[in-house]
Amino acid sequence: MKLKNILLTSLCVSSFGATTIQAQTINEGFLFSQENNGGTARFKGLGNAKTALGGDISSITGNPAGLGFFGQSDISITASYNNAANEGSYFGSKVNKNKGRFGIDHAGTVFHFPKNEGYYGWQNFNVGLSYENTNSFNNHVRYEGTNPDNTIVSAYSDEIDITKNVAFADDLTRLKLIERFADAQQGYFPITNEMEDKQQVSDILTKGFSSRTAIAFGGNYNNKFYIGGTIGFSSFRYENSDQFSERGWTKNRATVLADNPGSTFADPDHENSKILDANYELFDENYIESEGAGIDFKVGAIFKPAVDWNIGATITSPTWYTIDRYAESTITADYYDNETASDSFFGADIFYQDQEFTYRVVTPWKFGVGLSKFFSRGLISADAEYINYGSTKIRTSGAIDPSWEEGWDADMKDTYQAVVNVRAGGEYLFTNAISGRLGFNYFGNPYKNADNKQYSGSMGLGIKLSHALYMDIAVVHLVNDYKASRYTIDETFWDSSNPIASIKHQRTNAVLTLGVKF
Template identity: 30%
Template sequence: MKLKYLLSVIAIVALTQNSFAQYSQDAIRFSQTTTGSTSRIKAVGNAGTAIGGDLSNVTGNPAGLGFFTSSEFSITPEFNGAKTNSTYFGQSNSANSNKVNLNNAAVVIYNQLSKPRGADKSKGWLSVNYGVAYSRNSNFNQNIRYSGTNGSNSINSFFASQGNQYGIGSGSLAGWAYDQNLIDAYNLNTTPPSSEYRANNVGSTAQEAIINRTGGQSAVDFSIGGNYSNKLYLGLALSFTDLRYNSYSTFYEDGALSVLEGGIPANRDFTSAYSQNQLTQGTGFSARLGVIYKPTEAVRLGAVFTSPTFYNIDDIYYEGLASKVGNNNQIQNTSDDYQLNYNMRTPLKLAGGASVFIKSFGFITGDVEYVDYSKTRISSGNNYDADLLDNPDIKSLYKSAINAHIGAEARISSFFLLRGGYGIQGDARKDNGSDIKTVSGGVGLRFGAYYVDATYAHSSGTQNVFPYDIGNNNPAAMLKNTNNNGYLTLGYRF
């Protein structure tokens, strides 16, 4: 995150704040969500816009609540197995993270509307049903490790660039690097004479990054859906979101430095570790409007409008630099906590889909969703100017994307159902990333009023990450992220 609180009263804070990681990256991270749902909908590729009558409608298309003819409850725990394979300067590594979460829990209360005696009970408003659900909409749990030998540059070059841009004031990152002999002032052959800060590195450096991320986004939804003449179904939902994201990263280097000892240059081995830690939490609010229409008994057409989510976010960031040069003792510096409260607006979403039901044999369903991530906005405050870099970065680095899903369910018998699906989550980045593709499959078992659904989903995508920014020739690690998720839904109709 690039901490840019404009606190002019403390020079060191201002210097450090302009040096680091970007809120624009967090804004997009928090805008990319996948609605928590039942195992049934997960199995059909998360293509639930036009299905109706599933508890996922509480958190998806609320119009689907109008299909319920009885009350229902379900709970869906999830196993998430995340793996990140990395390639950095030709060297491969991998890291894993396994977590068990509650993905979805929902209840729908069926409310049949009364009709006057003698009225056609198949016409007009037939029912208005209510739903409440908890869902986990994104999972930030991830461990990343990459390493290799960099013969072109060093993170010390980044520290030097900070010194050239902001100086080496006491307590600044460049000041720490200067005090630890990682960078130095070199005279330039100019008129008048001048100098610049440069890295003291000699030869190649061994580099390694270790990143641990935890947290996620979850929501509590309150939905209402009505059935008009078994043809038109309308719904409204209000969603209250909770956000938690923690990131702990350390970048290590081993190599050699040219340092002055008694005024004479000498090459000495060194090790360094630069740590950045971020703790973020927030709350948000959004709304959804949904519709499903049945032109024939076998066909359902659905659409959902999801408003932007309006977040209020608290962020804490702190960093540290430690190094050991030659036989000298280790030197370590750490910052105070940099705290910021800000508001963020995610982009709105538009989704449309269709389902075709083949009598009692099952259905085929698909939907698409449009999201323009470049419309994400961060609000400036008294001590933070979001329009300085972050909002322009969002507009220039990110783009619109299409999320597409398709799936099918086959009723093998009255007891057993088989499902499969495929989904694509469009990449928000203009460069250095790929779509996330998911293949899923599952089964369903029916026991009268009780049911059990199980689903397995495998997703994968790639991205390039840059450990530091020196303008040109930035080193990049290529990451391939894969998730192997298992979902189990236990449900009861009453």
């Protein structure tokens, strides 16, 4: 069977066996490599097109060369409301879920140190400190429907075939979910009925955040060339609570006999026979908790070939994370005489708990270029960023088998690819005190073998409250359309297509920045 690649491209899979633990770690390695480019409301309103712009506290983690544009010190704080809305479509049924949260997106300060009162030479050397929320993991995705084609128990059987996990096979046998084929080389077949209607529900709740605390340095040479560097200290906490349920009917005696004439389920005198033609309910629950911290570096430069043009570039090192992970999984099966019965005549569960373990992730290098054009009443700015997610490295630490590293590297390259993210934005000064902003982001698809459309639009407003005080507001709306599969099967072996859900994820971020120059 071709299970290895199928497992690795699943959104979520059951946590049984070394192969699946490795697959989950691959997914997490990618997840922790992504950032939403947090910052102040001004740059969010501009679509975060900040590689060739300066003079904003977001430059600390955007392009630190932008600190050289500060002519005085500055301090600000940015509050936000983040709402995630999801629509899951599965076998013709649609379910909507929302999850929102208030928080602090950004806080920082820049200290201005002038160096030269003349026009030539180094004009200033500025230092910035900031905290920013780089990603929010708060989300709730649910989809449900009637699947007439296959059962999650087929995925369990496939996993046993790949991992040769005898203990898992024994546990599923005890739950009355599987039986051996007459030809033992074929492995196991489900007692649950593949080709009849089954009510399936997938409910995934995630919580957590990633953040970066940074210190940056930037200088201005001749008001033509700006250079800077950043040291970032990242951390995150991530929780994933995933429950999948399936309810339907078990096979009849004739169907079981076709797969194994000697099956105990087909023997009228065996206790297993009462499991046939029964209504069943199966729950597959997984919980993952991860925490990590890391360090990264960034260098940037901005050049002004003319007074109304900026050209910017950045290079961002990998973030070297150390991650502590805990996971546990439960499968429960209950059998009923009919669909309306409230008491099961047989039920059992199996519980798996991973010991807490530590591993390391090295995220990809990032390369950015940007261009800004200034007008008498505004500006236009655009960025392009290159990231190769397939180059993400996952390394063992402590009790994990070091031999997994080679497989991780190969699986990352097989699953993820390089992307180019594009950001663009503009600002127009309505009056000397009020400005308006618009922005757009396009995110490249990081998956080699899956559709993933993601883009966002933004708008904002800037208000000078006084000579020193200012306020910026912005709203960012992100849309992410993708396909998800709670489990995958060997389609050729089972002569059935994988059950695919269509997810439309929309995230709205409203932000408010208050700042003062001094």
